[in-house]
Amino acid sequence: MKILLASKSPRRRELLSQLGYELAFVDIDFDESTVKSTQMPIETTAQTLAHCKAAAYDTSTLDDNTVLVTADTVVALDDKALGKPANRDEAIAMLQSLSSRAHTVYTGVCVRGRTAEKLFTEATQVHFRQLSDGEICYYVDTYRPYDKAGAYGIQEWIGMIGIERIEGDYYNVMGLPVCSLNQALASWSL
């Protein structure tokens, strides 16, 4: 079985490459804002985006033994989605809003063959301890988390020193729920 991964995230590429499947990459041009503007519960947004991204690809061209994998991660604080910070001030404000409390990371995954697909969402609770402004500024200026929803990477310094506990799959917070994706691929029949 071959996997065609539609993601530019180096973290997703690295995680998926460790599962041992033959792997190729594809860019899908899809304007996420067309979906994000519609009304839907925050816990289904990631799944819907993963589905739409896959649906924008012509899967009729896939080989018999190839599936397309798309994913989208949403960092949800209460009912508000935190996107990628546009600048330093936004990154700092996001991390301040995550300090001393829990939020939820949803990753929606779509595994799509020629005609059928599996679609699921994995949720992980992440608990930050109180972060000082000094820690937040040091992290933002050193790691520049502008490509990360919620303005942090759990595998980076701020995740190591700031996250007290998680409930769920660690890799889901990195952007790909590896355990459930592997299960979905293992039970996939084309």
Added chain:
Amino acid sequence: MKILLASKSPRRRELLSQLGYELAFVDIDFDESTVKSTQMPIETTAQTLAHCKAAAYDTSTLDDNTVLVTADTVVALDDKALGKPANRDEAIAMLQSLSSRAHTVYTGVCVRGRTAEKLFTEATQVHFRQLSDGEICYYVDTYRPYDKAGAYGIQEWIGMIGIERIEGDYYNVMGLPVCSLNQALASWSL
């Protein structure tokens, strides 16, 4: 503040090095079996071992700005501690016993100055899905987890595809509760 880490574990060395403290390493010769044979609840074993390891070092020789850090990790299945597997059969049997259920990883940490110390334990619940014998044998033969209590590394393939969820600190399962250790160091006064 300088840290003297008494651990041969490359994982602990790597995790601690990311906290930004000046770091040195020391070997402490301590026979763990003298402690493990005594009666104590499994959740305090790791802490006691960390303490004893530190107590076996002559901390009166430490600089004013240096602390010794020792740690011990215990993988507990019900009330039984899983040590490092002695051979292939033991590694396979351990992973079979962890399959389809949760266990707890306790890491006890001791931060010790010249005369005083802080001692704490961090617990993380780890939930394995059902592992097939094929997966277990592939992992054991490929990754040779003979230096790992419980016969697995959460950061390796078996952790990525086999662990459905955790509750607690991910890095604690790797062998060092980085978030709480960093807090203990930040609030340390010599």
